[in-house]
Amino acid sequence: MDRANEQNPPKPEERDNTPTSKLQDGAKAGEQETDKPRRREFIHIAAANFASVGIVASFWPILASLYPAADVIAEGTITVDLGPIEPGQRITVEWRRKPVFIHHRMPEEIARARSVPLLSLPDPQVDRDRVQRDEWLVVVGVCTHLGCVPKGQLAREPRGDYGGWFCPCHGSQYDTSGRVRRGPAPINLEVPPYRFMSETEIRLG
Numbered sequence: 001m002d003r004a005n006e007q008n009p010p011k012p013e014e015r016d017n018t019p020t021s022k023l024q025d026g027a028k029a030g031e032q033e034t035d036k037p038r039r040r041e042f043i044h045i046a047a048a049n050f051a052s053v054g055i056v057a058s059f060w061p062i063l064a065s066l067y068p069a070a071d072v073i074a075e076g077t078i079t080v081d082l083g084p085i086e087p088g089q090r091i092t093v094e095w096r097r098k099p100v101f102i103h104h105r106m107p108e109e110i111a112r113a114r115s116v117p118l119l120s121l122p123d124p125q126v127d128r129d130r131v132q133r134d135e136w137l138v139v140v141g142v143c144t145h146l147g148c149v150p151k152g153q154l155a156r157e158p159r160g161d162y163g164g165w166f167c168p169c170h171g172s173q174y175d176t177s178g179r180v181r182r183g184p185a186p187i188n189l190e191v192p193p194y195r196f197m198s199e200t201e202i203r204l205g
């Protein structure tokens, strides 16, 4: 700054107004302007990340339920050794928190199940379609009326008029194929998914 300007500094309206000066001012302003969007972008990105974390956290129970724990997977499939089950004997195993009845049928029980006129059944189903091997009946032991566990697994329990199972809650009766024959139950006992792994072993699930 020369001496004259030191003594008489230019008034605001006399400041350098050349195009070059405007350009420089504009550049500074531009720096400030470009700085603001960056901050905004950062805030938006941070907010989006927090939102993502929040969404994942809120959906975690659902996501976790889609990938069941190892013990749940193990429960979903069980292997049953049929070897020790004597002809005429019935056993109960737990599968997916439900009782499953396995009945080693005697020839007369099979014959009885197959002598029934199909049209007399409330839920007509051929016995052969409910078993994979004639002597083995596998059904879910839950009454199809309101979910009680029917009696008949033990020899001393009532088995109803058809030699299968008797539901003590409202009197439904099932035959030796697990088909409903009397009472309010609307459909037969469910046959769960299973397959024979060998002559004496089945896998449920």
Ligand code: FES
Residues within 6 Å of the ligand: 143, 144, 145, 146, 147, 148, 167, 168, 169, 170, 171, 172, 183, 184, 185
């Ligand atoms: S629950 Fe079995 S008859 Fe009602």
